[in-house]
Amino acid sequence: MADQLRLLAIPSRVRQERVARTVAIVSLVVLFASMPLAAQTPKVHYRYQGNEPPGAIGSMQLLRGGPLPGYFQPVEIKAPSGALISLAVDGAFVESAKAPVRVGMLIAPVYRLRVTNIPLHEGEEVFPTIEIIDRIYPPVGEVTRFPIPIELMRDDLELALEGHYITRVVYLEDPGQALPVASGGKEQEWFDTGPGTNPVEIADRLGRPVAIIRMGGRVPDLRSGADAQFFAGSPPFVPLSADCRPLVSGPVIVPAPIHTATATDEHVTPTAYVKAGPRAPAKSVIPSRERQPQ
Amino acid sequence: MRDRIENHFASISTPPHPALSHEGRGISQYAQMLGSRGKAWHPAVMSHRHAKYSLKCAWALVLAAMLLAICCSCRSPMGTTALAPGASGAPPCPAGEEMTTAVAEMGPAMPPYMPAPLPYQVTGSWSPPGIALPWPEDEYLRDGGDDGSPVAVAPDWTVYGLELEDTIAHFDTTDGRTMIEPSNKVVVYAPRFGSVRMITRLAGNEQAEPVAGIDGPERIARNDETTIPATSLQRIQLERQGGIRLTGEFRSRRGDGALSRAQFVSAFQDAFLPYENITVLRTGEFANNEKARLAAAVQAAITWTADAAVQVVIDNKAAQIVTGDRRAQATYTIDDLRNNPKLRVIKVASTNTALPGETVDFTIRFDNVGDQVLGNIVLLDSLTTRLEYVPDSAQASLEAAFSVKPNEGDSLVLRWEIDKPIEPGDGGVLRFRCVVR
Numbered sequence: 001m002a003d004q005l006r007l008l009a010i011p012s013r014v015r016q017e018r019v020a021r022t023v024a025i026v027s028l029v030v031l032f033a034s035m036p037l038a039a040q041t042p043k044v045h046y047r048y049q050g051n052e053p054p055g056a057i058g059s060m061q062l063l064r065g066g067p068l069p070g071y072f073q074p075v076e077i078k079a080p081s082g083a084l085i086s087l088a089v090d091g092a093f094v095e096s097a098k099a100p101v102r103v104g105m106l107i108a109p110v111y112r113l114r115v116t117n118i119p120l121h122e123g124e125e126v127f128p129t130i131e132i133i134d135r136i137y138p139p140v141g142e143v144t145r146f147p148i149p150i151e152l153m154r155d156d157l158e159l160a161l162e163g164h165y166i167t168r169v170v171y172l173e174d175p176g177q178a179l180p181v182a183s184g185g186k187e188q189e190w191f192d193t194g195p196g197t198n199p200v201e202i203a204d205r206l207g208r209p210v211a212i213i214r215m216g217g218r219v220p221d222l223r224s225g226a227d228a229q230f231f232a233g234s235p236p237f238v239p240l241s242a243d244c245r246p247l248v249s250g251p252v253i254v255p256a257p258i259h260t261a262t263a264t265d266e267h268v269t270p271t272a273y274v275k276a277g278p279r280a281p282a283k284s285v286i287p288s289r290e291r292q293p294q
Numbered sequence: 295m296r297d298r299i300e301n302h303f304a305s306i307s308t309p310p311h312p313a314l315s316h317e318g319r320g321i322s323q324y325a326q327m328l329g330s331r332g333k334a335w336h337p338a339v340m341s342h343r344h345a346k347y348s349l350k351c352a353w354a355l356v357l358a359a360m361l362l363a364i365c366c367s368c369r370s371p372m373g374t375t376a377l378a379p380g381a382s383g384a385p386p387c388p389a390g391e392e393m394t395t396a397v398a399e400m401g402p403a404m405p406p407y408m409p410a411p412l413p414y415q416v417t418g419s420w421s422p423p424g425i426a427l428p429w430p431e432d433e434y435l436r437d438g439g440d441d442g443s444p445v446a447v448a449p450d451w452t453v454y455g456l457e458l459e460d461t462i463a464h465f466d467t468t469d470g471r472t473m474i475e476p477s478n479k480v481v482v483y484a485p486r487f488g489s490v491r492m493i494t495r496l497a498g499n500e501q502a503e504p505v506a507g508i509d510g511p512e513r514i515a516r517n518d519e520t521t522i523p524a525t526s527l528q529r530i531q532l533e534r535q536g537g538i539r540l541t542g543e544f545r546s547r548r549g550d551g552a553l554s555r556a557q558f559v560s561a562f563q564d565a566f567l568p569y570e571n572i573t574v575l576r577t578g579e580f581a582n583n584e585k586a587r588l589a590a591a592v593q594a595a596i597t598w599t600a601d602a603a604v605q606v607v608i609d610n611k612a613a614q615i616v617t618g619d620r621r622a623q624a625t626y627t628i629d630d631l632r633n634n635p636k637l638r639v640i641k642v643a644s645t646n647t648a649l650p651g652e653t654v655d656f657t658i659r660f661d662n663v664g665d666q667v668l669g670n671i672v673l674l675d676s677l678t679t680r681l682e683y684v685p686d687s688a689q690a691s692l693e694a695a696f697s698v699k700p701n702e703g704d705s706l707v708l709r710w711e712i713d714k715p716i717e718p719g720d721g722g723v724l725r726f727r728c729v730v731r
Binding site for chain 2: 013016017020021023024027028031050051067136137138139142145146148149151156159163164165166167168169170171172173174175176177178179180181182188189190191192193195197199202203206207208210213
């Protein structure tokens with residue numbers, strides 16, 4: 001009986017313990033061997049692409065929270081010497097001003113500009129857009145001294161006139177990855193990315209994207225009436241002085257009435273992509289039957 | 295039957311099998327136990343149950359290991375949160391921040407299940423509550439201290455571990471030791487912007503469809519599609535990854551209580567600059583009424599707020615402030631400063647904000663606050679990448695050999711070798727100028 005007990009129980013116990021021990025050791029070895037894999041950075045999926053519609057990235061940024069909604073981020077819009085810049089109010093461009101122009105812009109809305117009097121391209125116009133997607137946090141009393149520079153470079157304007165579409169992502173440089181070059185008083189450091197790349201992703205690697213400039217996409221067609229999409233609703237902005245002090249007590253907020261085409265719209269005829277030259281005679285909006293002699 | 299089994303076990307020579315012998319008791323005793331209580335088990339049966347228990351434990355261990363492996367293999371959705379634009383330095387998004395202006399202005403009238411709103415401003419500065427300033431880090435330049443790997447000095451005075459932004463002094467004592475003393479950190483708000491451009495060439499798509507002849511059985515169609523290759527001007531992209539260092543807190547050290555001897559600077563080309571009008575910089579003596587100004591100059595970009603009250607420092611560590619209904623107690627310690635060489639290094643900047651292209655003056659004050667003469671004093675300042683040393687701007691109140699050499703950030707390491715030993719209570723001032731890149 002004892003032999004039977006020993007023969008039946010002990011070998012089975014030893015075998016089961018051995019199997020369990022082996023499985024446990026193998027599991028622990030696999031676990032520790034796979035721990036470095038868990039520490040590695042996984043492949044990332046960037047939500048934002050460089051070809052997102054204007055306003056899409058900024059809107060998503062607002063959903064992330066933080067003190068972004070309602071904040072007018074000071075922006076300094078630079079352009080080649082002599083160029084004139086005009087912002088849109090009430091579905092039309094206001095009087096042009098010489099660059100640089102300093103304004104406070106909301107985060108997420110799309111601001112449409114008109115750039116005229118471009119050196120060596122007088123008579124041509126470019127209509128870039130600016131989308132602020134993040135803000136900066138200067139110390140108290142220094143908010144207006146550190147605007148985000150938006151540089152409409154001459155090369156970009158000329159490429160836009162030639163029919164290219166330019167996307168420029170402005171980012172706040174990470175001091176830990178700063179380029180050892182002096183950029184004081186000159187244009188900001190920038191570089192090109194190849195086709196098929198994501199400029200937002202590259203800018204995010206180098207720092208913190210804060211603004212997106214797009215130009216070369218659309219031209220307004222004011223003859224046929226207001227184009228609300230072209231002006232993106234004419235979001236409000238705060239004009240700032242040369243030292244980035246507010247010129248008015250509040251933002252320029254004008255309700256956008258329905259704009260009807262009139263004969264006075266001739267002076268804002270879009271001329272982008274049209275080389276300088278004699279313009280076609282203006283068409284009259286008066287019905288022809290009224291001009292017929294009696 | 296029982297006797298046969300007992301005899302059989304008795305015939306087994308020592309050592310008995312553990313499954314069949316339990317502390318010298320025979321099977322009869324177990325049989326008696328079985329008969330008396332009905333709950334005892336035969337040793338073989340108990341061993342079998344023990345094996346079952348061990349097996350269960352082993353399988354439980356296996357399951358726990360597999361569960362741990364599964365948990366370790368899971369990753370948080372970094373691709374959707376940390377990798378959005380601005381993730382590297384964007385403001386955090388704690389719950390409850392997603393609010394509109396109207397919600398933010400509601401203040402305490404918000405429902406109780408919603409977290410309290412953050413301080414909200416349409417314009418002006420903002421910093422998240424509970425996070426040490428300066429914030430965010432990517433908008434500030436730092437210089438001073440000894441972050442990263444600690445600096446070490448070899449017997450031949452070769453310095454190891456001096457990284458970007460580090461500012462240290464090493465000196466020899468009379469008892470043959472070589473000691474290292476880092477300075478405090480100086481923070482300057484100096485954001486710099488860059489941009490990435492992508493050019494998209496609009497592809498031409500022409501399709502010509504001539505008029506179809508009414509007589510022809512087949513209509514002639516022509517389809518021209520021209521795809522113009524896009525040009526790409528690829529510049530050199532950045533590949534280097536630099537470390538981002540957190541700002542250390544300002545640490546103040548106190549000596550043995552003896553007043554430092556007034557040491558007026560006489561070797562400077564200029565008088566003291568306005569931002570250096572602090573007693574500890576001019577004479578080396580601490581003045582309590584200037585503590586706020588000194589702290590403001592040291593961490594130049596940090597706003598001096600009400601919560602930055604008088605700090606208690608014991609053994610070079612900040613003391614904890616305990617509030618409550620219990621009786622407050624305080625323990626004071628006295629350091630025996632005999633045979634305690636110590637060098638105090640203070641670094642301040644002329645401004646707390648700077649645009650690219652502007653200059654920033656730095657002043658380093660060092661004092662012998664120990665009880666020994668210090669010799670072979672060398673001060674090293676490894677400038678960060680965005681600080682460019684202005685040539686011939688270095689000054690020293692004591693006779694010193696000044697030299698520079700490049701560092702890994704394409705900037706310079708400034709080096710002052712003080713010629714003469716410094717007596718206890720004495721000190722000196724160094725000054726140099728940098729351009730913010």
